[in-house]
Amino acid sequence: MNGRWLLPFLASGSLLSQEVTFDRILHAREEPQNWLTYSGTVLGQRYTPLTQISAANVKNLELQWVFQARSLEKFEATPLVVDGVLYTVQAPNDVVALDAVTGRIFWTYPYNNSREAHACCGNVNRGLAILGDTLYMGTLDAHLIALDAKTGRPIWNVKVANASENYSITHAPLVVKDKVILGAAGGDLGIRGFIAAFDASTGKEVWRFHTIPGPGEPGHESWKDESWKKGGASIWNTGSYDAETNLTFWGTGNPQPDWDGRNRPGDNLYSDSVVALDADTGKLKWFYQFTPHDEVDYDSTQVAVLADMEWKGQPRKVMLWANRNGLMYVLDRVTGQFLFGKPFVDVNWMSGFDEKGRPMRVPGKVPTREGALVKPTVLGATNWYPPSYSPRTGLFYVSSWENTGTIATEGGRPRGTGNTPMAASTLGTNLKTEEEGYGAVRAFDPKTGERKWEFKMNDITWAGVLTTASDLLFSGGREGYFFALDDRTGQLLWKASLGGQVNSGPMSYSVNGKQYVAVCAGNALFTFALK
């Protein structure tokens, strides 16, 4: 073959330097122009050190470009940005590579899910992982696919679980060292949850941790009879990683059936928990169960936010967690020790914690024949949408709901009333009063649980939160506004109406010294930068 073009290929020394090594991912904060993993770093903080956009100039933000997805599904993905290239997922599982400056398309990888593919609550995908020159995506039909980041060509495709048995994958995988870690959704449809690690080069499965222990394993006794086989405890949000302890942390979903625990007496381990696994082996190091024997659907599929802070006069490696059950927690992430828990919304299902950090239930706040008013109700005080922690302010920011509703059993069949509808991509109208429910971004001091401020919205929110080193907070809501707040006061500084619900976590990147903020709303990805 004619070799005239060979020389430029071989002479190019930049190829290796462009590769995303795990060391780069681990130290992603040192290259804030990029967004190398779902939450920005493996710590799950969704915080950017970029400062070009500030409180003083944020009013000058203007739209740079829009990517219109060829999909009517909710757009929940957080993009990755690597050296000026933005990668995202057009739901359910088409991957696109875009120029991060112009939004023009480099390539598209279309993926056709098998006919068995289905999920309980939308055919969504929340993003990708990258290592080297390879992108990784979990699919609705429970496959894990490796793609060439330069061309979108598939490199390998492995079946993680059977879609025909209600397994699906909706979250962005997490890369740790040479492994791609992810889990399966489908908890409300009767799966047995798991987290699994795959060799990033070959797709070969390295380990699998079942989030419901099997016979003979500790915790199996927390299930009755065969209930463990379809007990849920699914995975549908990305985990975090602590390099010092080599632990990866994952939140698990509710036990199944979600509103009827009569056939599964016991704590139903490890549903509604955080599990800390050795990243090399998948062995369980510790766990903490937020809601033992859940009968309300308090999925604990939030992002584990890792922070190092002074705790009662001593430096401590902690984990911050705002849970769907309405409680904010601080755990020691090395040992799993419960340090602190406090409601961050109105909570009536528990009255406090015992000395081990187990919630003390309020009798009757479970599904009854007549119906019990439970706060927070089924859709929770928060959900999968990612919170943020700013190491600069030391505050923990949570998209929160105040919501009311009852859960009743009628003739043995549970039903809920007064619940706010699920998210959709399009705008709706809001007729609720504040007493009936509202959404807010709330800022908390994680050392005390004290609420520092809140930004109220008339409607509830399915949007994540991003904070910046210039003391800005970006978020949005179901009303379709994308806005910037002062992260120390909650003061509104800027807003844009995007014409669709914001169902994603914002992120930020820069190219050639220009900072961008990106968020998905409706069926599109929007990017903003200063005029």
Add this chain to the structure above:
Amino acid sequence: MRWPGGRWRCLSKNSSQQPAPAFCMMIGMRTRDLIGAWLLLLVAGPLRAQHSYTAADVEDGARVYQANCSVCHGPEGDLVPGVNFSRGKFLSVKSDEDLQRVILNGIPGTPMPAATFAQFMGFPVMAYVRSMSAPGQRTLPDGDAVRGKLVFEGKGECLNCHRVGVRGSRMGPDLSDIGGLRRAVQLERALLDTVRDPSPEYRSVRVVTKDGKEYKGRLLNLDTFTVQMLDSGERLRSFSKTDLREVSVVTDSGMPSYKDKLNTQELADVVSYMASLKGMGTQ
């Protein structure tokens, strides 16, 4: 991949209205795609006499077949027991109408599904399946895939432009699963034929910035204001045309003929190797 010399045609030039660079396109020596041209000579003629298929029908059908049918029937059409398209062997099909009906409706009670592609593609797929049994297509002897791999990666220098798995260049077509997409006879002709138009997704582009820097690579997108490419260093790049003084697109393929570069056995071995490339598939 080479950067062909030859004629260039400027499609647009700088104007006072747009700060766009001169835009030139190289005129290919031949404009007909290999498969279409070859089939026109060897297949479509006799078929047209019998069934009024055109070369374009066969070519269109080949694309649909490779995307939809090849996974079960195989590129040679011989993977389903009792059926062999290369030998014109079918279970129940007799007429073209029968064949088209099976393509579109499937066979109930069997793994043969109804088509998911547009109904009007039933005819070209039928034309392609019929064309597969046209006689006298292979010219090379049987080869050895193991030896072919050595030639492919060595003397042939195929990895300079092509990629197999995670090895080789991304500038030309990725051949990781070419054996599942193309028939051996097609691979053979691709090696023996001379310059032709590549698929548009493998066109080359060259830009020169206003400060004189030159970038070459594979064209990914071209619009009124920007150009996107995978450059020769295999980096995804985007340019604003306001920063460029020249944009040139080459529609010729950089793929040379290997007719005189490899001997007959080497060519046969390379064909065997390529025919063995089925990708990693789903595990």
